[in-house]
């Protein structure tokens with residue numbers, strides 16, 4: 542029996558509308574270490590996007606190394622394999638490899654090649670060991686692939702996409718090398734950071750991938766003899782192509798406000814001999830709450846204000862400011878309210894929350910003046926007509942008289958100044 546724990550898309554160093562996620566990441570990593578013990582995990586697979594940016598902060602880098610050091614100290618026999626995602630700098634992830642290799646941590650940042658240009662398969666295929674220290678599986682790991690990583694395939698039929706076939710060819714080579722090494726009772730596991738056909742995006746938080754991998758890849762690039770495929774890139778956990786063994790684990794913490802209602806997880810995978818026998822979702826506890834008020838979408842300020850007033854009061858000196866709930870406020874406007882942000886901030890000044898976003902919804906269609914039916918140019922409209930049109934678009938109503946009076950007063954002043 543071999544127990545794998547599959548996770549991805551940690552995005553260490555992530556900020557949500559400029560608020561640090563350090564406390565959430567730390568809580569996740571503490572929970573993960575305990576989970577590795579509780580579930581007697583033999584191998585930890587981290588399928589890319591370890592960091593949020595190619596140039597992670599010192600704090601994010603320290604968090605990564607601290608995790609690896611603690612995992613190694615606590616679980617001397619745990620196999621750890623991590624690949625680069627599209628957010629990671631491959632070179633930066635690889636840099637400490639000589640040191641980490643000595644600690645039994647396998648990192649695949651850039652695609653490693655030998656002097657003759659062929660893949661360095663020994664740097665892409667790793668033995669995974671069971672609790673008795675026997676090799677129980679082989680892991681074929683490819684990092685996020687860029688267009689320049691892909692082989693140029695001669696004689697490709699015109700109906701075949703060269704990028705898709707290039708990725709498929711690399712998996713053929715690396716999985717083939719794992720097969721060459723595997724005995725009959727040893728499983729083969731693959732890892733990748735890519736966008737698969739049929740994958741469900743979390744609307745706001747996955748960066749559109751560049752070059753070769755903006756193409757969604759068909760699930761057939763993974764042969765049916767693979768016991769499990771640990772994928773990264775999509776932030777919601779899901780199997781692909783009705784193949785329960787081809788899986789995204791999703792990210793462990795919410796990376797966008799629209800993930801507030803989604804339960805983040807890591808995957809616990811059990812292999813027996815060459816076969817997958819069970820997999821479980823391990824839900825990651827939410828260490829920092831995400832609140833959206835009102836919960837069902839924007840409402841007029843008069844309805845939102847009491848909701849904010851009802852939030853728990855701040856307890857200075859008692860609350861840990863880094864773990865206070867993150868709050869999105871959604872207000873519907875039927876007319877301009879220039880002081881809204883100040884009003885919201887004042888309402889929250891003594892509440893135990895952190896404002897991440899103030900969303901404003903206007904009642905009108907919100908289109909630009911040029912959209913819409915009118916074929917008249919701006920020069921053919923009077924100033925008042927422009928204001929009326931714009932107001933209708935934004936608020937779905939006619940501007941109130943005092944606003945129109947203000948406009949005419951302003952125009953009179955301008956005309957007098959021009960005449961003088």
Ligand SMILES: [Mn+2]
Nearest residue numbers: 550590626774
């Ligand atoms: Mn990601």
